[in-house]
Amino acid sequence: DGKTLAYLAMARPRYEADRNRIVLKAWPDGEARVLTEAWDYSVSSLGWTKDGTRLLATAPNKGQTSLFAVDAATGKAETLVAQGTVGSFAPAAEGIVFERNTLKSPAEIYLVKPGAGETAITAINAAKIAAVRLGEPEPFSFKGWNNETVYGYIVKPVDFDAAKKYPVAFLIHGGPQGSFGNDFHYRWNPQAYAGAGYAAVMVDFHGSTGYGQAFCDSIRGDWGGKPLEDLKKGLAAALAKYPWMDGTRVGAL
Numbered sequence: 001d002g003k004t005l006a007y008l009a010m011a012r013p014r015y016e017a018d019r020n021r022i023v024l025k026a027w028p029d030g031e032a033r034v035l036t037e038a039w040d041y042s043v044s045s046l047g048w049t050k051d052g053t054r055l056l057a058t059a060p061n062k063g064q065t066s067l068f069a070v071d072a073a074t075g076k077a078e079t080l081v082a083q084g085t086v087g088s089f090a091p092a093a094e095g096i097v098f099e100r101n102t103l104k105s106p107a108e109i110y111l112v113k114p115g116a117g118e119t120a121i122t123a124i125n126a127a128k129i130a131a132v133r134l135g136e137p138e139p140f141s142f143k144g145w146n147n148e149t150v151y152g153y154i155v156k157p158v159d160f161d162a163a164k165k166y167p168v169a170f171l172i173h174g175g176p177q178g179s180f181g182n183d184f185h186y187r188w189n190p191q192a193y194a195g196a197g198y199a200a201v202m203v204d205f206h207g208s209t210g211y212g213q214a215f216c217d218s219i220r221g222d223w224g225g226k227p228l229e230d231l232k233k234g235l236a237a238a239l240a241k242y243p244w245m246d247g248t249r250v251g252a253l
Helices: 126-130 190-194 213-217 226-241
Strands: 004-009 021-026 032-034 045-048 054-061 064-071 077-081 085-091 096-102 105-113 117-120 137-143 149-155 166-171 199-204 245-252
Touching: 004 045, 045 085, 054 085, 077 096, 077 105, 137 226, 149 190, 149 226, 166 190, 166 226, 190 199, 199 226, 226 245
Parallel strands: 064 085, 166 199, 166 245
Antiparallel strands: 004 021, 021 032, 045 054, 054 064, 064 077, 085 096, 096 105, 105 117, 137 149, 149 199
């Protein structure tokens, strides 16, 4: 209704990986109110629903970038789209139109309706995806630094045969606060390695985004400590869980 400004803000100066909170401000001269202090997600993008009662928000979420609806009065969040990496979105007459990519597909456009699930609107990449061989992705978890749960993904080689042994491409994300998850990465795509006959392993070590702000904050001043411990334990966990991975042939990238 044009009466409230919604925006994203971090609380700590000079810290680029602080949590993005949703803030509401009566326009133009009202007091600012932090809406999502109790919601431990760092919002990436933001928009109003048509009736102004809720905010649409994307945020990293355990290897996904999910789409949420946040109540503008209470800050309570509801998950609208959980899986994959949701990019842009817009309210429509019948629901929410959104763009999503995954480990097995570049971006396509979908519609999600309340109580009715998702419907694909586009299939722009379908023919090209059908013409290539893709590896199957799978999330896994293990006990990392300080015995805390850490998550990761593997992508099986194309034409996978459990009786064979496959070399491993161990993909290590930068940042240091970042994530390798369920997205069609245009620079570090694990399908490129799966297509070449490698098993791809990706670990979201301490400091990664999407696992709560304390997990993200934990490596401040310790970039080479907890992350390295998680990477070593994560690789060992993957090799133990997937006996078809060849631990004598591992390349870190």
